Amino acid sequence: MTATHRSRPLTIAIDGPAGAGKSTVARQVAERLGYLYIDTGAMYRALTLKALRLRVPLDDAAALTALAATTTIRLERGEEGNRVFLDGEDVTAAIRDPEVSRHVSTVAAVPGVRERLVQLQREMARGGGVVMDGRDIGTHVLPDADRKFFLTATVEERARRRQAELARAGHQVDLESVKAEIERRDRLDSTREHSPLTQAPDAIAIDTTGLPVAEVVNRILEYCR
Numbered sequence: 001m002t003a004t005h006r007s008r009p010l011t012i013a014i015d016g017p018a019g020a021g022k023s024t025v026a027r028q029v030a031e032r033l034g035y036l037y038i039d040t041g042a043m044y045r046a047l048t049l050k051a052l053r054l055r056v057p058l059d060d061a062a063a064l065t066a067l068a069a070t071t072t073i074r075l076e077r078g079e080e081g082n083r084v085f086l087d088g089e090d091v092t093a094a095i096r097d098p099e100v101s102r103h104v105s106t107v108a109a110v111p112g113v114r115e116r117l118v119q120l121q122r123e124m125a126r127g128g129g130v131v132m133d134g135r136d137i138g139t140h141v142l143p144d145a146d147r148k149f150f151l152t153a154t155v156e157e158r159a160r161r162r163q164a165e166l167a168r169a170g171h172q173v174d175l176e177s178v179k180a181e182i183e184r185r186d187r188l189d190s191t192r193e194h195s196p197l198t199q200a201p202d203a204i205a206i207d208t209t210g211l212p213v214a215e216v217v218n219r220i221l222e223y224c225r
C-alpha cells in the first residue's frame with residue numbers, strides 16, 4: 001500500500017525579545033509559504049494607543065480589561081505587510097510611535113487584556129496556514145504549534161536595528177536611549193506574571209546577530225519542510 005502525503009498547512013510560532021527581527025522575518029516566511037502573518041505585538045500596541053488617547057490610567061487593570069472587551073482590532077493583509085485597524089480606523093503608523101512603545105508592556109501585563117487578545121489570536125490561527133509572532137506564542141497562545149522558533153540577538157544589535165527603523169519613520173533617537181528602552185521592555189516582558197517572554201522547551205533558537213534577514217528566513221523555511 002502506498003502512503004499518501006498530503007501537506008496540511010502549518011502553524012508557525014515565532015517569539016523573541018524586542019528588535020530580534022521577528023516581524024520582518026515572520027512576514028517574509030508567511031509570504032514565501034502563502035500563509036497569513038499575524039503580528040500579535042501590533043494588537044497590544046493598538047490597545048495601548050486607544051488607552052493613551054482616552055487617558056485610561058495605565059495602572060487601572062479593571063479599566064484596561066474593560067477597554068479590551070469593547071475594542072475591535074483587525075489585521076488586514078496590505079501591500080507592505082499588515083494594516084492594523086482599531087475600531088475600524090487604520091492605525092498602522094500610529095502604533096509605532098515611541099509613546100506607544102514606552103507604555104505597551106504595561107498594558108500587555110494586564111491579565112484581562114491578555115486573555116481577550118489571546119482569544120482573538122487563537123481564533124485567527126484556527127485552521128493553520130499562519131505565522132504568528134510575539135512573546136508567548138509558543139508557550140501559551142499556540143502551545144501545539146507545528147514549528148516554534150525563538151529569535152534572539154545581542155542588545156546592541158537589536159538597538160541598532162530599532163534605531164534605524166525609527167529613523168525610517170522620521171524619529172531621530174540616540175542609540176543609548178533606544179538600548180535602555182529595549183532593555184526596560186525586555187525586563188517587563190520577561191518578569192510579568194501572566195505568560196512572560198520565555199523560550200518554549202521545544203522551540204528552535206536562532207541567534208540573528210550579524211545574520212541577513214534572508215538567511216534567517218531560509219533557515220526557518222528549511223525547518224518547515
Ligand code: CDP
Nearest residue numbers: 018019040041042044104105108134135136
Ligand atoms: O516590534 P517590537 O519588538 O518592538 O515589539 P512588538 O512585537 O510590537 O510588541 C510590543 C509589546 O507588546 C511587547 O514589548 C510586549 O510587551 C507586548 N506583547 C506581548 O506581551 N505579547 C505578545 N504576544 C506580543 C507583544
